[in-house]
Amino acid sequence: MPSTSSVSTDSLFHHRAYVAFWFARISSSFGMQMLSVAVGWQIYAITGRALDLGLIGLVQFFPSVLLALPAGHMADQFVRRRIVLFGQIVEWIAIALLAGMTLLHAINEIGVLVLLFIISTAKAIESPSMQSILPALVPANLLPRAVAVNGSAMQAAMIMGPALGGFLYIAGPGVVYIVSAVLYLLSITMMSRVRYEQAPPKREPATLKTLFAGVHFIRERKDVLGVISLDLFAVLLGGATALLPIFAKDILHTGPWGLGLLRAAPAVGALLMSFWLARHSMQRHVGTIMFASVAGFGVATLVFALSTVLWLSLIALFVLGAFDMVSMVIRGSLVQLDTPDAMRGRVSAVNGIFINTSNQLGEFESGLLAAWLGAVGATVVGGVGTLVVVGLWMAMFPTLRRRQRLQMGTGKA
Structure with missing residues (x-):
């Protein structure tokens, strides 16, 4: 298991650029989470149509997938901090317009969706650059902790x-x-105050070769391919949270308050685990720990599927979230550390496509299976499928399984 490092977590906050970056991330994340709640309520209050709630997801999904590769190319061609600032300024203008038009009673569902599409487009452009900045702010040995601290901010x-x-x-x-x-x-x-060293970007025209360079890089790096594809299939199969309303009402026989607890349980588990990871470094056997964590995620999914009492379901979801945070920190750190800085934007973009696709398709897969097998059957299949994927990936990516450390050049046995 991870061992305690002699370096305190306070070392992270001795880096002023990281502190500014962390406050920028948590501020924008809180703003976006609040925005998502208000948009959903407002759209439904205006129209009363469930279809419009689905359109909210649609206008956010398309930019995140269609613009990912061009945004990754931009992140490796220009100063990343400026791209992030551009994206956030556009988002701020759109949010300010939402506020002004709402207060003036000059808003309708089309206006909300158009402004949300603008916000999602700016977010898609910003995202690869935002992810690629972090490794430049802290030493490599502190990156896993920085990922964990960032994870705690996102979960909060x-x-x-x-x-x-x-x-x-x-x-x-x-x-x-x-x-x-x-x-x-x-x-x-805060983002305008972030200062870090970035090698002068090598300007290249946007061609199919440069746009898909991240895909080619991942195919050539077996550890990176294994990590990203493991995340894709584990999330795709283990999407039990999409079925929580069914479990709450029909299996656990609880009301909206119980559903709220069920939705919060994975995030609470992930948050507490991120605090622990921020104070402990993983010095050895990171590959084994990652696979064990994904397997634990699958087992927790099975326990949740078979539980008929609320307290056991909450514990299972809590553990599920904690295991997911461990694997997420390892996966995120490994991908960043194994990727040269000149490629981080494009690799982050491909990783983002995998994550967004697996989240969206995971919910669809869970709903489709639930229609055929029922909620319990669908979740059992997801848990078993996750364990099967872990076994297959351990056999297909032996160097990843034997990986000892996260740092580049010292990571393989």
């Missing part, structure tokens, strides 16, 4: 952001948008 935003947005919505969606805009302004301010 996922837990508290929607709750805060829902509370502020009592005063109206315009108030939520104003607070979200203020948080984005804080993020822009």
Whole structure:
């Protein structure tokens, strides 16, 4: 298991650029989580149509997939901090327009969806650059902890952001948008203060070869391919959270309060585990730990599937979230450390496509299986499938299984 390092977590916060980056990430994440709650409520209040709620997901999904490769190319061709600032400024303008038009009662469902599409497009352009900045802010030996601390910020935003947005919505969606805009302004301010060393980008024209360079790189690096594909199939098969309303109502016989606890449990487990990982470094057997964590995710999914009592289901989801955080930190650190800086934008873009696709298709796969086999049967299949994938990947990627350390040049047995 991970061992305690002699370096304290405070070492991360001795790097001023990282501190500014961390505050920028948590501010924008809180703002986006609050925004997502307000947009859903407002759209449904305007139209009363469930279809429009589906359109919210659609206008966010298409930019994230279609613009990922061009955005990754941009991240490796230009100064990444400027790309992030450009994206966040566009997002801030769109959120400010949402607030102003809502307060002036000049908004309709088309206006909300168009502005949300603009926000999602800017987010898609920003994302590969944002992910690629982190390794430049801290030494390589502190990167896993930085990933864990960032993960704790994201989980905190996922837990508290929607709750805060829902509370502020009592005063109206315009108030939520104003607070979200203020948080984005804080993020822009902090990101403008991030300073780091980046080699002068080698400008190349955007061709199919340069756009797909990240795909080619991943195919050539077996450890990176194994990590990214393991994440794809594990998330694709283990999407039990999409079926939580069915479990809450029909199996656990609880109400909305119980559903809220079920939705929060994985995030709480991930948050607490991220705190632990931020204080402990993984010095040996990182490949084995990663595979064991994904297997633990599958076992927790099976326990949840077969549970008929709320307390056991909550424990299973809590453990599921904790295991997922361990594997996420290892996967994220390994991909960044095994990728040269000149390629990080394009590799991050491909990784983002895998993550977004697996999340979306995982929910679809769970719903489709649930229609055929029932919620319990579908979740059991997902848990067993995750364990099968772990076994296959351990056989197909032996160097990844034997991986000892995360750092480049010292990672393989």
